[in-house]
Amino acid sequence: xxxxxxxxxxxxxxxxxxxxxxxxxxxxxxxxxxxxxxxxxxxxxxxxxxxxxxxxxxxxxxxxxxxxxxxxxxxxxxxxxxxxxxxxxxxxxxxxxxxxxxxxxxxxxxxxxxxxxxxxxxxxxxxxxxxxxxxxxxxxxxxxxxxxxxxxxxxxxxxxxxxxxxxxxxxxxxxxxxxxxxxxxxxxxxxxxxxxxxxxxxxxxxxxxxxxxxxxxxxxxxxxxxxxxxxxxxxxxxxxxxxxxxxxxxxx
Numbered sequence: 001x002x003x004x005x006x007x008x009x010x011x012x013x014x015x016x017x018x019x020x021x022x023x024x025x026x027x028x029x030x031x032x033x034x035x036x037x038x039x040x041x042x043x044x045x046x047x048x049x050x051x052x053x054x055x056x057x058x059x060x061x062x063x064x065x066x067x068x069x070x071x072x073x074x075x076x077x078x079x080x081x082x083x084x085x086x087x088x089x090x091x092x093x094x095x096x097x098x099x100x101x102x103x104x105x106x107x108x109x110x111x112x113x114x115x116x117x118x119x120x121x122x123x124x125x126x127x128x129x130x131x132x133x134x135x136x137x138x139x140x141x142x143x144x145x146x147x148x149x150x151x152x153x154x155x156x157x158x159x160x161x162x163x164x165x166x167x168x169x170x171x172x173x174x175x176x177x178x179x180x181x182x183x184x185x186x187x188x189x190x191x192x193x194x195x196x197x198x199x200x201x202x203x204x205x206x207x208x209x210x211x212x213x214x215x216x217x218x219x220x221x222x223x224x225x226x227x228x229x230x231x232x233x234x235x236x237x238x239x240x241x242x243x244x245x246x247x248x249x250x251x252x
Contacts, residue, residue, distance in 0.1 A: 001029060002176065002215050004075070005186055006039050011048065012149050014058050021055040076106070078209035081233040083107040085252065086171060086207050087114055094168040097197050098122040100152030100190060101173025103207050105130065111137065121165050123153040123193065140165075147189055154189035162196055170201035172227070174208055176215040179247055182224050184217035191219055198226050210235040213251075224249040 006029050013020045013028070025036045040056045043049045049056040083106045090096065090111070096118055098104045108127035111120070112134040120131055123142040131139045144158025172194055175185040183206065185191060198204050198221075206227045213236060229250040241251045 001031070001186070002217070003039060003042070004211060005175065005217065006031070006035075007043055007048065010039065010043065010056070014049065014056070019052065019055050019057040023054075025055075075209045075211055078211065078233040078235065079103045079106050080110070082207050082209055082231050083110045086205060086231045087111070089169060089203070089205060090114060090116065090118060091168075092116050092118060094118045095165065096120050097162070097165065097167040097170040097201060098124050098127055099170075099172055099193050099197060100124045100147070100150045100154075100187075103209070104171060104173040107171055107173075107207060121162070121167060123158050123162070124151070125153070126151045150187065150190070152190075154193065159192050159196055162193060163200070165200070167197070167201045169203045169205065170197040172197060172204060172206045174206050174212070174221065176212050176217040177206070177208070177224070177230065177249075178214050178216050179224070179244060181216050181220055183221040183227065184219060185221055186218040188219065191221065194221050198222055203228050206230045207232075209233055213240065 009029060010020065010025060022033055022036050026033045029036065040049055040051050044051045047059060050059040079102065083103065086107060087110055098120060100123055104124055105126045108130040112130060115136060117136045119138040119140065121140040121142060122128060123144065128139055128141050131137050142153055142158055142161045144153035145155035147154050174183050174194065177183045185194065204227050210232050213232065225248040227249060229252060231252055236251055244251050
């Protein structure tokens with residue numbers, strides 16, 4: 001499991017209980033106690049947690065945040081940079097699909113600032129809350145079973161409702177990509193939604209920070225060629241872009 005995945009799970013646990021113990025996290029994450037201690041130290045340096053004897057708690061600055069809001073802080077600058085680059089693919093009157101995820105929530109914030117008229121179909125309730133502030137954006141909320149951690153809907157009803165739409169463009173928030181395994185994710189409830197949107201959209205764009213490139217998560221989603229392009233921040237080298245390009249994925 002990647003550090004970013006472990007950090008997200010640790011933040012999830014801290015929203016469920018006031019403090020977490022190192023030993024409990026080691027068992028949950030299936031890593032060593034030393035790995036958990038290093039993760040907590042890194043998270044403390046980023047302002048995400050406060051280390052205490054034998055474990056950690058949320059710092060005062062995040063204690064009033066939702067779990068989802070806390071997760072947005074991880075690599076937020078890189079995520080916003082990618083989101084801003086993705087805006088250029090939006091055209092007036094498009095139907096755009098968004099799945100759940102913090103990157104797409106940040107993208108929703110940037111969409112509002114664009115000021116153009118288009119429709120967004122999404123199961124991402126944090127994105128819906130943001131997009132509703134724009135009078136020019138029509139929002140279609142996809143129903144289903146509520147996932148309180150992801151702040152989204154999921155399940156068979158969600159997938160069935162999404163299947164009614166053939167979006168002009170889908171922005172996919174995905175957890176990892178590497179040249180050998182393609183796109184992968186650890187959110188089991190999101191797998192079917194991601195696969196469906198990639199199949200039914202006229203154009204599919206993955207939006208992710210560069211820290212997720214070259215990594216492999218738990219479940220394979222689809223090959224590199226299933227996505228038209230990957231939009232990310234400026235930390236990706238030309239050598240990496242060229243290597244992925246030879247296998248059919250454009251990175252910008």
